[in-house]
Amino acid sequence: MPAGSPKVPVKFDKVQKYFGPVKVLEQFDLDVAPGEFLVLLGASGSGKTTALRILSGLETATAGRVVIGERDVTNILPKYRDVSMVFQSYALYPHKTVAENIGFPLKVRRVAKAEMDSAIRDAASQVQLGDLLDRYPRELSGGQRQRVALARAIIRRPSVFLMDEPLSNLDAKLRGYMRAELKHMQQALGITTIYVTHDQIEAMTLAHRVAILDRGVLQQLATPAEIYNDPANLFVAQFIGSPPMNIVRGGLEGRYFLTNGARIDSPVGGHVDKAILGVRPEDCAVVAPENVALKGVIYTTELIGDHTLVTVEIGHDKLTVKASKDIHGNQGDTVGVALRREHLYVFDAASGQRIR
Structure with missing residues (x-):
């Protein structure tokens, strides 16, 4: 398996994004500590997914810089950013087995077969898929498919994990289970993780810190306890809590x-x-x-x-x-x-x- 990357920081430096006249992100400043699990939380249209896509290279910032580790990656192609992204839709190859889906990033790198097979088994065991490697995505439940997507991200040992609402397609019981698995996995691997969600329970239970966005503006950045007990404004106060404040x-x-x-x-x-x-x-x-x-x-x-x-x-x-x-x-x-x-x-x- 490729050697694990050292824990790296991530920085958004005055990032702005406009789609035509529509402002999606405005003067977005954010520093993510090495090895931190940071959650971007907000309603639909708040700019959280756009921020993640700018970091991954799938969108281009209108202004500002994005830094991963010591590298300014603002104008670097996605494949050279050393990030792994897990999508809401799983994005699995239907004609490939679980093992082939998990190992695909290593196949692209032309890793030797014996090394790749060992890495696949290791990644699959971390998400409890060791006995499903010969199955196809159509033969899996939603939770199993999401775990395949996670294993495919893990196997690369990237500098940064990016996760875009990865649990939103799961039922409530499975979401609770997968939250615990995600938190345990991230702490064990120590990889800097930025996770996008509109679900406050996910944010409060997973994050070291939560960044709350509203209409492209960062409203508050703090630990879950600080967000809950010391909200900066009325929006944050009412967004966090069930029932709300x-x-x-x-x-x-x-x-x-x-x-x-x-x-x-x-x-x-x-x-x-x-x-x-x-x-x-x-x-x-x-x-x-x-x-x-x-x-x-x-x-x-x-x-x-x-x-x-x-x-x-x-x-x-x-x-x-x-x-x-x-x-x-x-x-x-x-x-x-x-x-x-x-x-x-x-x-x-x-x-x-x-x-x-």
């Missing part, structure tokens, strides 16, 4: 947030006419209405299993509370919602920026 509209007056006739102790001070208070469902509690300032009526309850989601309608806003599975309450009941002050976030309603 609750928001309540109102105004900031000194040390109080005023909304729906209630005065709520704010973690920050100031005077903002139109502000938004954010709080995650697990940081709320349903209580007796006479005990708190914030009151509303139960809109719906949903028993999830180990907990119940209670949605409370307060004026024009709805708050979802993660409550005990044994909570009692009926639609239309008046209740209070207690908020943990130390876990409240305040945002400027106009800009969406966090008020700290």
Whole structure:
């Protein structure tokens, strides 16, 4: 098998991409550490796949530089960039066996047959395909096909793995299994990995760091814990979390947030006419209405299993509370919602920026 590449950094330096008048990436700066598992997270059209394709050489940047290791690869052909890409669609050769699909990158390099056979068996064993080497893609399940694609990427021992939504075609149970396999494999191999997804669970469970994009602009780059607990703006706060962060509209007056006739102790001070208070469902509690300032009526309850989601309608806003599975309450009941002050976030309603 080709010798493993040393861990290398990756750098996007003021990368811009336009398709005609349409801006897809704007002043995109990103440094990926050697051996890091970095996830590019965003909705459709956010620019994440375009960034990956620019790094692979499948797209050309309108402006800026791309650096892999010490090499500026901005104008280098894809085959000379030493990257391996795994696609959502698997991209397997239907007329080749599993072994032939996995070994194809080495066949192109004209690696000796004995060495290639050994490398194929090794790569296949890493993704638990050792007993399926003689099968064809049509004889495999979706998860098995994806593992063939991963093995084909592994066998090259590239400087960088690039993965574009590789698990999105799998069912929920298999996605969970493959997430664990991917994380284990990447840590074992130590290869710098950039992974594109719109699935926040994949991002939170796989990444060393997450880069969140919206309309071609990097919104925040941080660890999953920092993204969740210290969002930079309203977009990030609502994009991460399931259910998403609750928001309540109102105004900031000194040390109080005023909304729906209630005065709520704010973690920050100031005077903002139109502000938004954010709080995650697990940081709320349903209580007796006479005990708190914030009151509303139960809109719906949903028993999830180990907990119940209670949605409370307060004026024009709805708050979802993660409550005990044994909570009692009926639609239309008046209740209070207690908020943990130390876990409240305040945002400027106009800009969406966090008020700290």
